[in-house]
Amino acid sequence: MKKIIKPFLLFMVLAFTLSIVAPKAYAQSSSVKATAKSVFTLTTFTKDGALLQSSRGFFVGSNGEAVSAWKPFAGADSAVVIDANGNVMNVDVIVGANELYDVCKFKVDGKSTKPKLASNPLKEGDKVWLVGYAVKSPELVQMAIQKVEKFMDKYSYYILEATAPENAPGCPFVNEKGEIIGLLQPSSSSTDLHAIDVNFMNSMTITSGLSVADPVLRQTNIRTQMPSEEKEALVTLVMSGEQNNKNYPKYVNDFKRLFPKSIDGYAAQARIYVANHQLPLAAQEMETAIKTVQEKDVAHSEYSKLIYQQQLLQPDSTFTAWSLDKALDEATKANEIKQDPAYQHQRAQIIYTKGDYQKAYDMFMGLTKTSLRSSDLFYEAAQSKKQLKAPTADILSLLDSAVVSSPRPLTNISAPYILARGVAYDQIGEYKKALDDYNVYDTLMIGRANAQFYYTRYKCHMQLKHYQQALNDIAHAAVLDRQEPTYLAEMASLQLKVNLLADAIQTADLCIAVAPSYPDAYLIKGLALIQNKQKKEGLEALNKAKQLGDSRAQPFIDKYK
Numbered sequence: 001m002k003k004i005i006k007p008f009l010l011f012m013v014l015a016f017t018l019s020i021v022a023p024k025a026y027a028q029s030s031s032v033k034a035t036a037k038s039v040f041t042l043t044t045f046t047k048d049g050a051l052l053q054s055s056r057g058f059f060v061g062s063n064g065e066a067v068s069a070w071k072p073f074a075g076a077d078s079a080v081v082i083d084a085n086g087n088v089m090n091v092d093v094i095v096g097a098n099e100l101y102d103v104c105k106f107k108v109d110g111k112s113t114k115p116k117l118a119s120n121p122l123k124e125g126d127k128v129w130l131v132g133y134a135v136k137s138p139e140l141v142q143m144a145i146q147k148v149e150k151f152m153d154k155y156s157y158y159i160l161e162a163t164a165p166e167n168a169p170g171c172p173f174v175n176e177k178g179e180i181i182g183l184l185q186p187s188s189s190s191t192d193l194h195a196i197d198v199n200f201m202n203s204m205t206i207t208s209g210l211s212v213a214d215p216v217l218r219q220t221n222i223r224t225q226m227p228s229e230e231k232e233a234l235v236t237l238v239m240s241g242e243q244n245n246k247n248y249p250k251y252v253n254d255f256k257r258l259f260p261k262s263i264d265g266y267a268a269q270a271r272i273y274v275a276n277h278q279l280p281l282a283a284q285e286m287e288t289a290i291k292t293v294q295e296k297d298v299a300h301s302e303y304s305k306l307i308y309q310q311q312l313l314q315p316d317s318t319f320t321a322w323s324l325d326k327a328l329d330e331a332t333k334a335n336e337i338k339q340d341p342a343y344q345h346q347r348a349q350i351i352y353t354k355g356d357y358q359k360a361y362d363m364f365m366g367l368t369k370t371s372l373r374s375s376d377l378f379y380e381a382a383q384s385k386k387q388l389k390a391p392t393a394d395i396l397s398l399l400d401s402a403v404v405s406s407p408r409p410l411t412n413i414s415a416p417y418i419l420a421r422g423v424a425y426d427q428i429g430e431y432k433k434a435l436d437d438y439n440v441y442d443t444l445m446i447g448r449a450n451a452q453f454y455y456t457r458y459k460c461h462m463q464l465k466h467y468q469q470a471l472n473d474i475a476h477a478a479v480l481d482r483q484e485p486t487y488l489a490e491m492a493s494l495q496l497k498v499n500l501l502a503d504a505i506q507t508a509d510l511c512i513a514v515a516p517s518y519p520d521a522y523l524i525k526g527l528a529l530i531q532n533k534q535k536k537e538g539l540e541a542l543n544k545a546k547q548l549g550d551s552r553a554q555p556f557i558d559k560y561k
Contacts, residue, residue, distance in 0.1 A: 030178075031116075031177055031178030032129050032131065032140060032174055032176070032177075032178040033131075033140070033178075034115075034178055035058075035115050035116075035131045035172060035174050035178050035180060036084060036131050036132070036133070036134055037083075037084045037085075037113040037115075038058045038059040038060075038084075038112070038113045038114070038115040038172070038180075039056060039057075039058045039084060039131060039132065039133045039134075039171055039172065040056070040057055040058065040059070040066070040081040040082055040083045040084065040133065041054060041055075041056060041081065041082045041133055042054065042055045042056065042057045042068050042072060042079060042080075042081050042091075042170065043079065043080055043081075043082075044072045044073055044076035044078070044079040045076060045077060045078045045079065045080075046075065046076070046077055047077040047221070052072065052075060052076050053071070053072035053076075054072070055068055055069050055071075055072045055169060055170045056068065056132075056133055056167070056168065056169060056170030056171045056184075057069070057081065057170045057183075058115065058170075058171070058172045058180065058183070059083075059112035059113055059114060059115065060105070060114070060115070060117060060180075060198065060201070060202045061112065061114050062111060062112055062113070062114040063107070063111065063112065064089070064092065064107045064108040064109065064110055064111065064112050065095070065105065065106075065107055065112070065202075066081065066105070066106055066107065066108060066112065067103060067104065067105050067106075067183060067198070067201040067202065068103070068104060068106070068170050068183070069102050069103060069104070069169065069170050069183070069185070070097045070098065070099060070102050070103055070104040070216075071102055073094070073097070073104060073106075073219070073220040073222065074219040074220060075219065075220070076220050076221065076222060077220075077221040077222070078090070078091070078221075078222065079091035079106075079222060081108055083112065083113070084113070084133070084134065087110065089108040089109055089110040090108060090109050091106050091107075091108055091222055092106075092107050092108055092109045093106060093107050093222070093223055093224060093225040093226075093254075094106050094217060094220060094222050094223070094224050094225065095107060095204055095205060095206060095224075095225045096201075096204025096205055096206060097204070097216050097217055098200075098204070098216075099216045101196050101200070102185065103183060103196050103200070103201050104201075104204070105201055105202065105204040105205075106222075107225065115172070115178075115179075115180050116177070116178060116179040116180065117179060117180050117198050117199065117202060118174075118175055118177075118179035118180060118181045118198065118199075119179075119199075121148065121156040121181075121197070122145050122148065122156070122158065122175060122181055123145065123148060124145055124146065124147060124148055125144060125145060126144065126145045126175070127142060127143070127144050127145075127176065128142075128143060128144070128145060128158075128160070128173045128174065128175060128181060128195075129141065129142050129143075129173070129174050129175075129176075130142075130143065130164055130168060130171055130172075130173055130184060131171055131172050131173075131174055132165060132167075132168055132171050133167075133171065139165070141162075141164060141165070141168075143160050143161075143162035143193070144160065144161075144162075145158055145159075145160060146159050146160055146161040146192070147159040151200075152200070155196075155197040155199060155200040156181075156182070156197045157194065157195075157196065157197065158173070158181070158182055158194065158195040158197075159192050159193070159194055160173075160192065160193040160194070160195065161192060161193075162193055163193075164184060164186070164193055168184055169184055169185060169186055170183060170184060171183075171184050172184070172198070173195045180198045181195065181197070181198060182195030182196050182197050182198050183195060183196050183198065183201065205225075206224050206225045206226070206227050207227055207228075207229070207232065208227065208232055208235075209227055209231070209232040209233060209234065209235020209236040209237075209238075209239065210235060210239070211224045211227070211236065212224060212236050212239045212240050212243065212245065213239060213243075221246065221247070222247075223240075223245075223247035223250055223251060224236070226251065226254040226255060226258060228258070230258075230259050230262060233254075233255055233258060233259065234255070234262075234264055236251060236255075237251055237252065237255050237264060237265070237268060241268065248272075249272060252265055252268045252269050252272065253265075253269075255268070256269065260292060261292065261293050261294045262293060262294075263289055263293045263295065263298050263299045263302050266285055266286065266288065266289035266292070266293070266299075266302075267286070267289070267302045267306065269285050270282040270285040270286050270289075270306055271306065273285060274306065274309075274310050274314075277314075277316070279310070279316060279319040279321075279322060280319065280321075282306065283321055283322065286299070286302070286303040286306060289302070289303070290303065296337055297333075297334045297335075297337035297338040297340070297343070298334070300330045300331070300333040300334035300337065301330070301331060301334040301342075301343055301346060303330045304327045304328070304329075304330035304331040304334065304346060304350070305327075305346070307322045307323075307324075307326055307327040307330065308324070308327040308346075308349070308350055308353070310322060311323065311324055311327065311353075312353065324350055324353060324354050325354075327350050328347060328350045328351065328354070331343055331346040331347045331350060332347060334346070335347065341367055341370040341371060341372035342372065344363065344366075344367060345363075345364075345367055345372060345377070347363070348360050348363035348364055348367065348380070349380070351363065352380065352383070352384060357384045357387040357388050358384075358388060360380075360384050361381055361384035361385060361388070364377050364378075364380045364381040364384060365377075365381050368381075373405070374405060375402040375403070375405045375406045375414060375417055376402075378398050378399070378401040378402035378405060378417075379398075379399070379402040379416070379417050379420065381398050382395050382398035382399050382402065382420065385398060392424060392427065392428050395424055396421065396424050396425070399417060399420055399421040399424055400421065402417040402420075402421075403417050403418055403421060410440070410444055411444065412444045412445055412446070414444065415441050415444040415445055418437050418440050418441045418444070419437065419438070419441045419453070421437050422434045422435075422436075422437030422438045422441060423456070425437065426456070426459075426460055431460055431463045431464050432464065434460050435457070435460050435461070435464065438453075438456070438457045438460060441453070442457070450480065450481075451476075451477040451478075451480035451481035451484065451487065452477075454473045454474070454476040454477040454480065455473070455474065455477045455486075455487060455490075457473050458470050458473035458474040458477065458490070461473060462494075467494065467497070467498050470494060471491070471494055471495070471498070474487060474490050474491045474494060475491055478491055482514070483514055484514075485511050485514050485515035485518045485520075485521065488507055488508075488510050488511035488514065488521070489508075489511050489518065489520040489521050489524060491507050492504045492505075492507035492508040492511060492521065492524045492525070492528070493520075493524050495507060495528075496524055496527060496528050496531070499531075501528050501531055501532040502532070504524060504525070504528040505525055505528045505529060505532065508521045508522070508524050508525035508528065509521075509525065512525070517548055518548075519544075519545045519548035519549060519550035519553075520545075520550070522541045522542070522544040522545035522548065522550075522553075523541075523542065523545040523550055523552060523553055523556075525538075525541045526538045526539065526540075526541030526542035526544075526545060526553070526556070527542075527556065529541060530560050535560060538560065539557060539560060539561065542556050542557050542560075543557065
């Protein structure tokens with residue numbers, strides 16, 4: 001979409017473009033003057049559309065390739081250029097940037113006038129001309145090269161002893177043939193002018209998919225150019241999606257345009273449609289992908305995944321074209337095109353979700369005899385057995401296999417299998433074995449386990465009468481989920497049990513503050529107050545528990561009344 005500039009802002013930008021006042025101009029050849037056609041005004045804007053900065057720059061190609069200073073882009077959400085013909089064009093992508101030399105390369109969404117670029121460096125004493133921006137007649141300022149320094153072994157850094165118009169930074173220097181040699185930069189420490197070799201700026205390109213994470217390029221909200229190599233472009237696509245980058249839809253379009261035979265762009269676009277509850281468009285996108293891409297099996301598989309995830313996470317009964325049966329059909333088509341254990345695994349997962357646990361179990365176990373053998377398969381087989389209400393010993397055997405099959409050393413990837421085995425041990429009263437697995441799980445999660453886990457381990461500690469460890473875990477659970485009254489009530493109950501009366505009263509009060517109608521808190525508080533020789537207050541709390549429907553309160557009231 002073309003950027004619409006508010007009339008006032010456009011007036012200010014145009015006024016800036018006409019405001020350059022040059023020192024004495026010198027007559028020069030038509031080739032030098034012709035370079036002015038490539039000079040433009042650059043204006044950047046903030047997220048709310050306010051003008052951020054204005055500068056100059058010039059085109060280096062005929063398809064919108066351009067260079068300028070980098071500083072105006074820092075903090076910019078969008079940018080436009082106005083060329084020598086008065087045409088306004090949006091800055092489309094950033095091609096490269098160097099913060100040290102304060103230069104960048106980018107592309108606009110339009111055609112441009114390509115100038116001649118100097119291939120040979122100049123030497124000290126050579127004359128050059130600064131070509132200013134002008135809608136009509138260009139202003140040319142003659143000066144001489146004072147010093148030439150080399151950087152990166154092959155590029156020139158020019159120093160010129162001269163002054164330039166206030167609005168000239170970003171304009172090009174040219175030689176007597178009209179070939180651009182560099183971009184004007186005023187010195188921050190002297191009256192000298194500097195020029196960065198145009199070939200350095202023109203050589204900038206995005207080759208790595210990690211560019212979306214580059215700290216320099218992330219200073220602007222204008223997206224980077226998609227790498228031309230598919231694997232690197234896919235990295236850009238994935239990373240921009242993970243970062244919730246506002247430009248993600250544009251990256252998706254870029255990927256589809258560059259790699260129309262790849263499924264990844266279509267699948268990404270379809271996921272955007274699903275997230276926006278536009279299921280018919282998502283279906284249409286995937287049907288187009290199946291017709292277009294080279295790897296038809298992969299396209300059917302991705303379509304199956306999309307439907308399966310949608311059915312699990314955000315089912316929509318109004319769109320009847322998608323169902324678990326449709327997901328299974330697409331996975332089956334993928335497997336028919338190419339026999340692949342991954343597609344058979346996909347089918348098994350859908351069959352499990354459909355409720356055919358015995359068939360799913362048989363498929364999971366069959367896949368353990370293929371190249372796909374992994375902890376996941378044994379874990380999924382265990383879940384199938386659990387749904388079939390198989391003996392705990394059978395489930396534990398499968399969970400043991402899941403843990404044994406995990407790569408060593410163990411990582412948090414294997415943590416779910418160890419936790420599941422611990423829970424299974426817990427359920428049959430093997431508390432010491434359960435606790436061993438819980439401790440390993442906690443270590444693998446590096447303290448990032450959730451409140452439910454610490455509550456589970458707390459109960460295991462209680463079975464083993466490890467009261468101090470139990471108190472630590474229930475306190476941890478309460479901190480992680482401060483709005484869950486159960487954790488605070490359990491904590492207060494344990495504090496009462498180990499005669500930490502003041503702590504029990506305080507924790508019960510915290511529970512009441514979170515859930516004023518939670519009777520357990522009043523019951524525990526009442527008992528703690530009575531044991532703390534505060535009988536009157538304790539009976540009041542017990543009566544409150546009774547009023548809230550706790551039948552346990554009356555026997556205690558009768559006992560202590």
